[in-house]
Amino acid sequence: MKTIRPFNTLLTAMAVSILALGASGASAQDTLRSLTAFPSSDATAALYAEFVELVNERGAGILEIDIVGGPEIVPGFQQTEAVARGTIDMTYAPISYSLGVFPEGDAWVGSNLTPMESRENGGFELVQSIAAEKLGVHVLSRFAPAAPLALYFVDEPKVDADGNLDLSGLRMRASPLYNALYEALGAVPVTISVPDIYSGLERRTFDGMGFPPSAIDGWSWDRFLKYRLDPGFMQTDLGIYINPSKWAALSDESRQILTDTAVEFEATSYELWQQVTEEANAKFEGLGMQVVALEGAGRQAFLDTAFGASWDRLKASGSDDYEALRDHYYREPK
Template sequence: MTLTFTRRTAVSLLTATAGIAALSVPASAQDTIRAISAFPQTLAFSESFKGFVDLVNERGQGVVQITYAGGPEMFPPNQQVDAVRRGVIDMQYGPASYYLGTMPEADAWVGSTVTAAEARENGGFALMQGAFKTKLGVELLAHLDTGVEFHVYTIGEPKRTEAGGVDLSGLRIRSQPIYNAFFEQIGAIPVSVPVPDVYTGLERSTFDGSGWPIIGIEDLSWDKFLRYRIDPGVFQTDLAVVINPAKWESLTEESRALITAVAEEYEQISYENFQTMATEIDARVKEKGMTVITLEGEAADTFREQAFESAWARMKAAGSEHYDALRKAYYGR
């Protein structure tokens, strides 16, 4: 799959022409940051993070530059934030929900129905910054790629209920922590399988389906096996950009201001990019034979409510002191 981020194209041209000028800048005059992502470099989400890196580098010539060092080959995805906390790496991009056990507030993003821009305005983002710093020991810079919903995909056609819903009772569905409670509520059996092993599992039919965003389903070639998608989508992407606090404080005031401004701007850019991409992917997978089962009316409302409430119930059960404020900011009820 070819991903085109128009801003990345422009950035490439700018950085190429600015290269000679950059050589004349003393090393001491420019802050440098090493960054990694939780996903393989070719996945759409990593491509989006590279767009953020490129925009910082475009704006930060002679001030601050980010080097993208790689993905999960550098550190296991669920250990990357700890590597940032310890200062082994400076910056990281990946799912906040990998750290639910330490920071239950990650479920505020999973159960969110607002954009990153809206959360900045209503105070939700500031609350999340506090949670990231207090519980994970890192500085939260951005919530990127919002607005991407998750779907339940199956290999075979799922049964329908008399009420117009779907009956997934007994189906083994590839899962991760954010799905587990929801899948159990709708009768499915959550199966924990690392992303690199899912293709083989689908090929051998060792499980019956998977939860996954519409983005990336082609990149991973899972659409070869997952022939049914259940709509509407549920949840929302929870992808954070974080930085080591000591590194953040060591940057010049100009560098911090620049990164903060780009982070807020790129939250909207990435939102718009992925809305367009989701529409394009939806059309392609349908053309290739994927059947979309669209729930309607009360069945659709119940399906979504079960999903979102499972996230908020999990946070409440974990005893988060920010539950009420985060629910109001990110869920509105």
């Protein structure tokens, strides 16, 4: 016997089919779920939020980035790996967090060129290709780029009779970004996470630390850190990383919006971050922080050691790309 389907059931089936056809014919909005390596209160995390807002504005109806949290969800040191695995679509984090498997990240740290120069000469594209192979991520951008770093101290650091900085015996808050420099100057790296820096200073667990001046505001560390070394040195190494499968699945329009906005933001944030650095230095000097300024041969020796520490570490890693990266990211002082 032939089964007769009720009229309402037929209508429902037809409606579902029509909706399915309509959905397949319409292009869905791309969404990227993002983490940040630092809490939202951090100045560079706030700048990343501005980048995300600009992308979302330009990509309305096409692309949206959703910042779902920070290190409270996945520790900062593990976020790039989480992106590679596809646990999260995207993150913003220091490339130095991955130096163990990606020593080529030292090219960003040891660079003395602007991000615009390294994009123009092919350096950024070179890092992209190496990171795709070794980290399993698509590198979208350098971020808050090329802001100089600084050393801060609880007590006035020693400068010898020849004007050279002497950190012998000092305990410095460890970071992959600075450890080679500390060791070259005789200091001992001590591992302290960013959220624990305040209590570490309060207990005098360490004597000093390196940090971008532009990012030190808001932590109240200046209650203990009373000296800043001049000159600034090396460069910040923050980057934006996307899962390659997710990147490939985005529409051409979404990828273009991300790329164009990233290139533009690299340049604008570079100019902004130089200004923010100057303003941060002036603010803390106004609050009583003293500047220990190296001069002459001692100043140049410090800069040579600081930049050289990164390049020496990269060379010692045995990377096949050492020479090419140095050519694209470093200009020999005249």
